[in-house]
Amino acid sequence: MAERIRRVAGIMIPVIAIAVIVVGLWPTGETSADPEVRARHVAANIKCPFCSGESIAESTSAVAGDYEVLIEELVADGWSDQEIYDEFAARFGDGILLDPAQSAWGIALWAVPLVALVVGALVILDLRRADRTVAKVPEEVP
Amino acid sequence: MIAVVGYAGILVALVSAAVLAVVGARGAMRGSADRDSLRLPVVGLLAGGLVAFVAIEIAILTHDFSIAYVAANTARSTPFVFLLASGWAALEGSIVLWGVLLAVFTTVMWWTMRRTDGLGAGALGVMGAVAVFWFGLMATAANPFALCTSVTDGVCTASSLLPLGAAIAPLDGLGPNPLLQNHILMAVHPPLLYLGYVGFTVPFAFAIAALARADRGTTWLDRTHRWSLLAWTFLTAGIFLGGWWSYEVLGWGGYWAWDPVENAALLPWLVGTAFIHSAIVQRRRGMLQAWNFVLVIATFAMTILGTFLTRSGVIASVHSFTQSAVGPALLVFLLVVVVASLALFAFRAHLVASPPRLESLVSREGFLLLNNLLLTLFAFTVLVGTMYPLIVEAASGSAVSVGRPFFDRVSVPIAFAILLAVGVGSVAPWRVARPSVLWQRTRTAVNWGLVAAAGAVIVGVRSVGVVAVVGIAVFVIATIIGWFIHQVRRAASGGKGISQAAGDTVRNDLGYWGGQVAHIGLALVAVAIATTSGLAVRSEVLLAQGESAVVAGYCVHYVEPFIRTLPHRVEDGARIALSDADCGDAFAVLEPRVHIYPNAAQAVATPAVWTGFVDDVYVSLAGEAGEDVALQVFVFPLQWLLWAGGAVVVAGGFIALLRKPRRPVATSDERERFEVPGG
Numbered sequence: 001m002a003e004r005i006r007r008v009a010g011i012m013i014p015v016i017a018i019a020v021i022v023v024g025l026w027p028t029g030e031t032s033a034d035p036e037v038r039a040r041h042v043a044a045n046i047k048c049p050f051c052s053g054e055s056i057a058e059s060t061s062a063v064a065g066d067y068e069v070l071i072e073e074l075v076a077d078g079w080s081d082q083e084i085y086d087e088f089a090a091r092f093g094d095g096i097l098l099d100p101a102q103s104a105w106g107i108a109l110w111a112v113p114l115v116a117l118v119v120g121a122l123v124i125l126d127l128r129r130a131d132r133t134v135a136k137v138p139e140e141v142p
Numbered sequence: 143m144i145a146v147v148g149y150a151g152i153l154v155a156l157v158s159a160a161v162l163a164v165v166g167a168r169g170a171m172r173g174s175a176d177r178d179s180l181r182l183p184v185v186g187l188l189a190g191g192l193v194a195f196v197a198i199e200i201a202i203l204t205h206d207f208s209i210a211y212v213a214a215n216t217a218r219s220t221p222f223v224f225l226l227a228s229g230w231a232a233l234e235g236s237i238v239l240w241g242v243l244l245a246v247f248t249t250v251m252w253w254t255m256r257r258t259d260g261l262g263a264g265a266l267g268v269m270g271a272v273a274v275f276w277f278g279l280m281a282t283a284a285n286p287f288a289l290c291t292s293v294t295d296g297v298c299t300a301s302s303l304l305p306l307g308a309a310i311a312p313l314d315g316l317g318p319n320p321l322l323q324n325h326i327l328m329a330v331h332p333p334l335l336y337l338g339y340v341g342f343t344v345p346f347a348f349a350i351a352a353l354a355r356a357d358r359g360t361t362w363l364d365r366t367h368r369w370s371l372l373a374w375t376f377l378t379a380g381i382f383l384g385g386w387w388s389y390e391v392l393g394w395g396g397y398w399a400w401d402p403v404e405n406a407a408l409l410p411w412l413v414g415t416a417f418i419h420s421a422i423v424q425r426r427r428g429m430l431q432a433w434n435f436v437l438v439i440a441t442f443a444m445t446i447l448g449t450f451l452t453r454s455g456v457i458a459s460v461h462s463f464t465q466s467a468v469g470p471a472l473l474v475f476l477l478v479v480v481v482a483s484l485a486l487f488a489f490r491a492h493l494v495a496s497p498p499r500l501e502s503l504v505s506r507e508g509f510l511l512l513n514n515l516l517l518t519l520f521a522f523t524v525l526v527g528t529m530y531p532l533i534v535e536a537a538s539g540s541a542v543s544v545g546r547p548f549f550d551r552v553s554v555p556i557a558f559a560i561l562l563a564v565g566v567g568s569v570a571p572w573r574v575a576r577p578s579v580l581w582q583r584t585r586t587a588v589n590w591g592l593v594a595a596a597g598a599v600i601v602g603v604r605s606v607g608v609v610a611v612v613g614i615a616v617f618v619i620a621t622i623i624g625w626f627i628h629q630v631r632r633a634a635s636g637g638k639g640i641s642q643a644a645g646d647t648v649r650n651d652l653g654y655w656g657g658q659v660a661h662i663g664l665a666l667v668a669v670a671i672a673t674t675s676g677l678a679v680r681s682e683v684l685l686a687q688g689e690s691a692v693v694a695g696y697c698v699h700y701v702e703p704f705i706r707t708l709p710h711r712v713e714d715g716a717r718i719a720l721s722d723a724d725c726g727d728a729f730a731v732l733e734p735r736v737h738i739y740p741n742a743a744q745a746v747a748t749p750a751v752w753t754g755f756v757d758d759v760y761v762s763l764a765g766e767a768g769e770d771v772a773l774q775v776f777v778f779p780l781q782w783l784l785w786a787g788g789a790v791v792v793a794g795g796f797i798a799l800l801r802k803p804r805r806p807v808a809t810s811d812e813r814e815r816f817e818v819p820g821g
Contacts, residue, residue: 013593014592016596017595017596018592018596020599020600021595021596021613024596024599024600024604024609036681040680044546045546045547047543047545054394055399058399060393060394060762061744095531095543096543098547098548099545099548105540109548112526113522113523113552116522117515117519120515120518124511124512125503127500128500128502
C-alpha cells in the first residue's frame with residue numbers, strides 16, 4: 001500500500017508541478033509597455049558619451065542623467081527603440097551603441113562564440129572517434 | 143633614507159630572482175638539483191621583497207611625502223586602514239604587493255621541495271624568471287620609491303626615476319583616489335585578487351618545468367593541485383568582494399557591468415576553473431595531458447592580461463586608474479610569456495601528450511569535457527568581446543563598443559548549460575554512465591526542481607528565466623544532497639552511526655565534497671543573479687522634505703538633508719526613513735549621499751542599502767539633496783544570496799584544500815621521465 005502511494009506520488013508530483021508552471025507562465029498577451037522600463041532598457045544599451053565605459057543607465061554622472069531624461073522624453077514622444085539608437089549613433093558615432101548587433105562587425109562578433117562552440121564540440125567528438133582507431137596501440141610507455 | 147632602503151630591497155630581490163632563474167634552470171636540466179644551492183637566492187628574493195613592502199608602508203605611515211608615491215596617494219587626513227591599503231592600492235604599490243606575494247610563494251615552494259628535486263628546481267627557476275620581470279618593473283618604470291623633485295602649489299609635480307638626488311617634500315599629500323577610499327572592501331578586494339593571480343604562477347611554473355624536462359605523468363599536477371585550488375579560492379573571493387564593492391560604492395544598483403577590468407578578473411577565473419576540472423580528468427583517467435598544459439599557460443597569461451588591462455588604460459574603464467610606461471612593459475611580458483610557453487609546448491607536446499581514452503561521452507569525464515568546452519568557450523567569448531573594440535579599431539578605424547547586451551545574451555545560455563552539466567555530471571560514474579544509472583541518481587532531484595519551480599510560480603514569479611533558474615538550481619542542490627545521503631547510508635550500512643558515516647564519507651574524499659559544496663554555492667549564486675536581474679524593481683522618485691513614496695511595497699520618506707564634515711571628506715546627503723507600504727513606523731534610516739574629497743573635482747556618489755530577509759532596498763541620490771531630492775530606489779530580491787552563495791563557493795574551495803596530497807611528493811628519482819623506448 002505504502003509502496004503504491006509512493007509510486008502514485010512519484011508520478012503525480014512532477015505532473016502537478018509542470019501543470020502549475022505551464023499555467024502560471026502561459027503568455028497572457030499583454031506586453032510590458034511600461035515606458036519607464038523601455039527607456040531604461042534603451043539607456044542600458046547606449047554608452048554614456050562623456051564617461052568612462054559605463055552605459056547611460058549605469059553612470060551616476062550628471063551628463064548621463066540628462067541623457068536618461070532625454071531618452072524618457074523620446075520614448076514618451078513615441079520614438080521606437082531603433083529610432084533612438086539611430087539618433088544617438090548619428091550624433092556620436094556607432095561606438096556609442098553598446099550592442100553592436102546591427103553592424104557587420106557586430107555580426108562577426110556574434111559568429112565568434114558559435115564557431116568556437118562548433119570547433120570545440122568537433123574536437124571532443126574526435127577524441128571519442130580517435131579512441132576507437134588507436135585503441136590497439138599500447139597506451140603508456142612502461 | 144627609507145626610500146634608499148626600500149629601493150635597495152628591490153635591487154636585492156631583482157638580483158636574487160635572476161640568480162634563482164639561472165640556478166633553478168640549470169638544476170632542472172642537469173637532473174641533479176640541490177635544494178641547498180637554491181637557498182640563498184630564495185632568501186634574498188624574500189628578504190628584498192619584504193624590505194621593499196615594509197619600507198613603502200613605513201613611508202606611508204610616517205607621511206614621508208618626499209617619496210612621490212606617498213605624496214600622490216596618501217594624505218595626513220587619510221584614515222589608518224586606508225593608509226595601510228594605500229601601500230598596494232595604486233600602481234607602483236600594487237606591483238610591490240605582487241612581487242612580495244610572489245616571493246612568499248616562491249619561499250613556500252622551496253620549503254616543500256625535496257633535497258634533490260629536478261622538477262621543483264625548474265619550477266623555482268621559472269618563479270625566479272617571473273620575479274625578474276616584476277622586480278625589474280619596480281626598479282625602473284614603476285619605482286615606488288621615486289623621489290619628488292619639484293612641488294607646485296603644494297603638489298608634487300615631478301619625480302626622479304631613481305631615489306637619488308635632492309628631494310622636496312610637499313606639506314601634505316593628495317590622498318587616495320576617492321573610489322579607493324570610499325569603502326573598506328577596497329582594502330581587502332585587491333590583495334585577494336592578487337593572491338589568486340600570483341597563486342596561478344605556481345602551477346604555471348611547474349608546468350613549464352615539466353615541459354622543459356619532458357616529464358610525463360601527473361607529478362606536476364599532483365604537486366600543484368593545492369596551489370591551483372588556493373589560487374582559485376582567493377580569486378573567487380576577490381571577484382565576489384569586487385562585485386560587492388561595486389554594489390556598495392558605484393551607486394548604479396548593480397554588481398557587475400562587464401567592464402573590461404571585471405572581465406579581466408573573470409577570464410583567469412574561467413580558464414582556471416576549467417583547468418582545475420580537467421586536472422581531475424588527467425589524475426583519474428590519464429587523459430588530457432597536453433590540454434592541461436595549454437590551460438595552465440592560458441590561465442597565467444590571463445592574469446598578466448588582466449593586470450595589463452587594469453593598469454595600461456588601453457580600454458576606457460572605471461578601473462583604469464593610471465597610465466604609464468608600465469602598460470607597454472606588461473604587454474611585452476605577456477607576449478613573451480605566450481610565445482615562449484607555446485613554443486616550448488609545441489616542441490614538447492608529442493612527448494607529453496596522452497592517447498585519448500574516452501570510452502563514452504556519457505560519463506564523468508565526458509561531463510568534465512563538456513565543462514571544459516563551456517568554460518573555455520565562455521572565456522574565449524568574453525576575451526574576444528573585451529578586446530573587440532581594439533581589434534575593430536585597429537582593423538578598420540571605426541569605433542565599436544561591446545557592452546552588457548552582448549555579454550548578457552551570450553553568457554545566459556552558457557550559464558544554463560554549465561548549471562545543468564554540474565547537476566548531472568557531479569553524480570555521473572566514470573568511464574561509462576548508463577542512462578538508467580544517471581536517471582536513478584537524478585530522478586528525485588528532478589522532482590525537487592520541478593516542485594521548486596512550481597513554488598516560484600505560486601509565490602508570484604512570472605519571469606520564465608527566473609523560474610527556470612530556480613528549478614535547475616534546486617535540481618543541482620538536490621542531486622548533490624541526495625547523492626551525499628546515498629553515500630552516507632551506504633557507509634552506515636556496515637553498522638556505523640549516521641554521524642560517523644557522514645564524517646567518514648566526507649573525509650574519504652574531501653576534494654570531491656569540497657567541489658560539491660562549491661557547486662551548491664554556484665547554484666545559489668545563479669538564483670541570486672536571476673532574481674536580482676529578473677525581478678528587480680527600479681524607480682526614480684522626486685520627494686519634497688517630509689514627503690513619502692511607495693516603491694515595490696516599501697515606503698521611502700524624505701526626512702531631511704544633512705552635511706557631515708569628517709577629517710578626510712565631506713558627506714552631503716539625504717536622510718531617508720524606510721517603512722512598510724503603509725508608511726508606518728520606520729524600521730531603517732538610510733543615508734544616500736555624495737562624498738566630497740579635497741583631492742577630487744567630482745563627488746563620489748555613495749548609495750545606502752537596507753538588507754531584509756528577502757529584499758535589498760538600495761537608495762542612491764540622483765541629484766543634490768535640498769528642499770526636495772531625486773532618489774533612485776531599487777529593490778533587489780535575494781541580493782544577499784549572491785554574497786552568501788559566493789561565501790559557500792569559497793568555503794567549498796577551502797574544504798577541498800583540506801585534502802591530503804594523493805601521493806607523496808615525488809623526488810627526481812621517482813619522477814616519471816619520458817624516455818624513448820630503447821634510447
